[in-house]
Structure formats: structure tokens, C-alpha cells
Amino acid sequence: MSNREATDTIIGYFYQFDHSISKLLELNRIDDYITIEGIEDIDIKTIDENTAIQCKYYAKTEYNHSVIAKPIRLMLEHYKEVKNGRKTSVNYYLYGHYKSGQDKLILPLTKNFLKEKFLTYKKDKITYYHHNELNLLDKDLDDFITKLTLDINALNYDAHLENILKMLEVQFNCSRFEAEHFYYNNALKVIKEIATKNDVTERVISKKDFLNEIDKRQLLFDEWFVRFKGKKKLLSNLRKEYFTNLNTSPFERFFLIEIDKTNYLRSELKELIFFISKKWSNISKREPIPFCPYIYVHNISESALIELKKDLQRENFKFVDGFNFQGASFSKRSICITANYENQIKIKIVNKIEYLDLIIDETSKTKEIYQFYRQKPYFNLDNASIKHVSIQYENLNDLKEII
Incomplete structure (x- = not known):
């Protein structure tokens, strides 16, 4: 892997970590929580709803339907499990940043566009229709679309981070230096440690616990923060x-x-x-x-x-x-x-x-x-x-x- 590719990969990790941090800070209730790497990259649980979020960062890549097709098919598989009563119903959210090509995605999404661009694919010269393999009807796809949100115009890395630092300044009534070097630094460490847990039940954290964990006015020499700075x-x-x-x-x-x-x-x-x-x-x-x-x-x-x-x-x-x-x-x-x-x-x-x-x-x-x-x-x-x-x-x- 070249140095450029390694840097891009690291930024991608940071973007996912940052998205987890921002979603925790944005939770309305102190007891609401997220699961990191649950159904998708991030699962959010509130009193009102469950949301599964897939987060991607391709700052140097043009958007193509194939980039998000597999995550959408995996979401549809989860939807089928919900329909069969084996999983809990959730809303699906695909969040991504791309260099260009966003105009290729026509919204609002229709079931025909969903079928053609995301659920139909070829492997070893054989064409597969994922919705047929799952025995889902058109009415099921219409229902799935109501639960699916696609956002491929997400903020770039710097703007995303800027929003997080502003939220931390407000949350802890602190300076920009403190927001970045204390609270964001601690937040990276907390999210990184949770994401590496093997048991999904250990990858759950509430807004209350998250804020308590990062509320430390001491500077960590965490390897991820050192890479970031x-x-x-x-x-x-x-x-x-x-x-x-x-x-x-x-x-x-x-x-x-x-x-x-x-x-x-x-x-x-x-x-x-x-x-x-x-x-x-x-x-x-x-x-x-x-x-x-x-x-x-x-x-x-x-x-x-x-x-x-x-x-x-x-x-x-x-x-x-x-x-x-x-x-x-x-x-x-x-x-x-x-x-x-x-x-x-x-x-x-x-x-x-x-x-x-x-x-x-x-x-x-x-x-x-x-x-x-x-x-x-x-x-x-x-x-x-x-x-x-x-x-x-x-x-x-x-x-x-x-x-």
C-alpha cells in the first residue's frame, strides 16, 4: 500500500469515528445510545426509532451506483429478516462523501431504480436479482424505500470535524484547544476502543456514558490522535x-x-x-x-x-x-x-x-x-x-x- 493509499485509509477510519462522535453528541436524550459496528457502521437507538447507518468517505473517488449497491443489498437482507419476524425493525441511512458524480443518483428513489441500479448485479457472467432471491415483492420494496435514506452529499472531512469541535465547545463550555486536544482526543480513544470489542453487546454506549468518559481535562498521547495531528x-x-x-x-x-x-x-x-x-x-x-x-x-x-x-x-x-x-x-x-x-x-x-x-x-x-x-x-x-x-x-x- 502506498503512502497516499495509507493516508486515505486512515482518513476513512477517522471519518467513521467522527460520524459516531457526532451522532452521539446529536442525540436528544441523555439515555439514547448507539451501537458501533452493529447492523451497519453505527446503529442508533432512541425512544422514537432505531436507525442503522452506513458511513463511507471517498474524497478522491467519483460516485458510482456500484459503490453503494452492496451495502444496500445487505440492508435489504436485514429488512427481509425483519419481515420474517427474526429482527427488529430499523430505518436505514447511507451517508457518504464523494469527489463527484452525485448527479447520477436520482432521488426520490423508485423501486425500478432500486432494482436496476442496486439489486441487479453480475457475478461470473451470471445476472442476479437480489430482490427475487429474497422473495420480496414490489410492495416490500416500496416499504423498504420508505425506511431508506441516501445522502451522498455528506460534508467533507474538514467540515465534518469542524462541526464536531463546535459541538464540543458548546457541550463543555471550553476553548477550541480544549475541545480538540482534550475532549475530541478522548472521544477518539473511546470510540476506537468500543469498535474493537468482539461482543456486539460491548459496542453499545449511551450519550450519558460517552460524555462522562470523555470529560477529562488531561491530554492523551493516543496513537490515533497523534496520527490525526x-x-x-x-x-x-x-x-x-x-x-x-x-x-x-x-x-x-x-x-x-x-x-x-x-x-x-x-x-x-x-x-x-x-x-x-x-x-x-x-x-x-x-x-x-x-x-x-x-x-x-x-x-x-x-x-x-x-x-x-x-x-x-x-x-x-x-x-x-x-x-x-x-x-x-x-x-x-x-x-x-x-x-x-x-x-x-x-x-x-x-x-x-x-x-x-x-x-x-x-x-x-x-x-x-x-x-x-x-x-x-x-x-x-x-x-x-x-x-x-x-x-x-x-x-x-x-x-x-x-x-
């Missing part, structure tokens, strides 16, 4: 949203960084500490309110942390960690000492996660917490007055592109 663009957006300031305010900033303790390089971690210190410290004589950041490394062993501190000390990089002498207890006052030109403190290392709450309570300055995690957040803060950003990441070096 592109890794470089995603990292750039994060830096622009959270870490680009013309004038860095003298806040108390906490950088919480989870490492893979079995697969990380101390040299990379040390470089990241230097990078954070250089960007988020100011202890010059001219700074009226000098400051430096706190760093907590999650999952690092006690011995590895000691070796990291030894490296910093050997390189004459001044830090404090709240311990004033060997055998001393942790002192929140000691670690909260103001960094300045005289003491040359460039970083404050938090040894244990339990110390974070103590330090946060001790300092009276404006505080910002940036938590970087690998699988799930590990620090919770129930304080609406403190900015707390949680971001999933892949590689330590990626953080230098964000921070």
Missing part, C-alpha cells in the same frame, strides 16, 4: 498553549515527570532538568522576584535519584531537596527557600510524591503544576485555584519540544 504539530500546539510566554511570571512551577524506570537514560533526564531550569528559572540580580522550578521524578528509585543528584553536584548545578543534613527529616520550609543570585539555587528536587502537598500548602505564591505521565496520572490535586495540567507523553526528549 501529526506528532510535531501536536508538540508545537502544546508548547504554544501552555509554555510560550513573552514574560515569564515568577510563579511556583512544579514539573512532575514520570519515567519508565527500566528504560530511560540518566543523561537524558539530566539534560531535561537543565532545560527546564534554564527556561523556567530567573535568579539574576536584576530580577525583583527571583524564582526557580520544582521537579519531581515519578518511578525513579532512591538509588537512581541519589546518582542523579551526584551528577548535578559534580557539575556544580545548585539544587535543594528539603533535607538540611544527613539524618534530618524533610523540611518544607527548607525546600521552599527563595532562589536568588546569592544562593544560586537553580532547581528544587522533590524526592517523594507525598511531599508535594506539603510544599504546595507551604508556599503562598501563585502555583502551576504540569504533570507528564506515561499511562495514567499519578498525582491528584483537588484545588480549583491551582492550575494543574496533565499531559501524556511517549519519550523524554519529546518534553523538550513541549516545555
Whole structure:
């Protein structure tokens, strides 16, 4: 498969995911639900009706009747099962976007057009009449047509996504960045996980459960969202949203960084500490309110942390960690000492996660917490007055592109 074909395939998947997201957001009642990959790509269940939706995206392909003929025949097979009392009645909806050729489809649909263009086909030089094989009469086809909606003028990918982001902004009363990077990102993950369930009963989700699942103000580094944005663009957006300031305010900033303790390089971690210190410290004589950041490394062993501190000390990089002498207890006052030109403190290392709450309570300055995690957040803060950003990441070096 060429790169172009692969890209087209991925966009097709996104379009189907997006259609599921939009249909969930459009549901009128909180307890209405959809089934992903049920009878069709999406099944919608409300108090009023059941609808089975087939969704296709062919942005570079001309519309031809053959493209939608097979899905329509499958819908007709389901209709026959309903007629025989073996399935529940539904409405059928075929939704698609095509480059051109939409004028070939004459609407409203007639039974003769249905027979000729969609139900009659050839295989191995033999002509088949699908309605005859199903023993359906003209009156059955007329009834089927009343339950069938064809829309081959669907929105293109960008316009479809724009509608979703607008709905998310309204639903969560949030900014465009939050709608895209938090809620849409989470929505993609939820829909993707549901779509891969083997049991159809596990591919059902209500609007209420969907909204609860995606209502997380933390950024996932989900593989599908990374494909959607592109890794470089995603990292750039994060830096622009959270870490680009013309004038860095003298806040108390906490950088919480989870490492893979079995697969990380101390040299990379040390470089990241230097990078954070250089960007988020100011202890010059001219700074009226000098400051430096706190760093907590999650999952690092006690011995590895000691070796990291030894490296910093050997390189004459001044830090404090709240311990004033060997055998001393942790002192929140000691670690909260103001960094300045005289003491040359460039970083404050938090040894244990339990110390974070103590330090946060001790300092009276404006505080910002940036938590970087690998699988799930590990620090919770129930304080609406403190900015707390949680971001999933892949590689330590990626953080230098964000921070």
C-alpha cells in the first residue's frame, strides 16, 4: 500500500469515528445510545426509532451506483429478516462523501431504480436479482424505500470535524484547544476502543456514558490522535498553549515527570532538568522576584535519584531537596527557600510524591503544576485555584519540544 493509499485509509477510519462522535453528541436524550459496528457502521437507538447507518468517505473517488449497491443489498437482507419476524425493525441511512458524480443518483428513489441500479448485479457472467432471491415483492420494496435514506452529499472531512469541535465547545463550555486536544482526543480513544470489542453487546454506549468518559481535562498521547495531528504539530500546539510566554511570571512551577524506570537514560533526564531550569528559572540580580522550578521524578528509585543528584553536584548545578543534613527529616520550609543570585539555587528536587502537598500548602505564591505521565496520572490535586495540567507523553526528549 502506498503512502497516499495509507493516508486515505486512515482518513476513512477517522471519518467513521467522527460520524459516531457526532451522532452521539446529536442525540436528544441523555439515555439514547448507539451501537458501533452493529447492523451497519453505527446503529442508533432512541425512544422514537432505531436507525442503522452506513458511513463511507471517498474524497478522491467519483460516485458510482456500484459503490453503494452492496451495502444496500445487505440492508435489504436485514429488512427481509425483519419481515420474517427474526429482527427488529430499523430505518436505514447511507451517508457518504464523494469527489463527484452525485448527479447520477436520482432521488426520490423508485423501486425500478432500486432494482436496476442496486439489486441487479453480475457475478461470473451470471445476472442476479437480489430482490427475487429474497422473495420480496414490489410492495416490500416500496416499504423498504420508505425506511431508506441516501445522502451522498455528506460534508467533507474538514467540515465534518469542524462541526464536531463546535459541538464540543458548546457541550463543555471550553476553548477550541480544549475541545480538540482534550475532549475530541478522548472521544477518539473511546470510540476506537468500543469498535474493537468482539461482543456486539460491548459496542453499545449511551450519550450519558460517552460524555462522562470523555470529560477529562488531561491530554492523551493516543496513537490515533497523534496520527490525526501529526506528532510535531501536536508538540508545537502544546508548547504554544501552555509554555510560550513573552514574560515569564515568577510563579511556583512544579514539573512532575514520570519515567519508565527500566528504560530511560540518566543523561537524558539530566539534560531535561537543565532545560527546564534554564527556561523556567530567573535568579539574576536584576530580577525583583527571583524564582526557580520544582521537579519531581515519578518511578525513579532512591538509588537512581541519589546518582542523579551526584551528577548535578559534580557539575556544580545548585539544587535543594528539603533535607538540611544527613539524618534530618524533610523540611518544607527548607525546600521552599527563595532562589536568588546569592544562593544560586537553580532547581528544587522533590524526592517523594507525598511531599508535594506539603510544599504546595507551604508556599503562598501563585502555583502551576504540569504533570507528564506515561499511562495514567499519578498525582491528584483537588484545588480549583491551582492550575494543574496533565499531559501524556511517549519519550523524554519529546518534553523538550513541549516545555
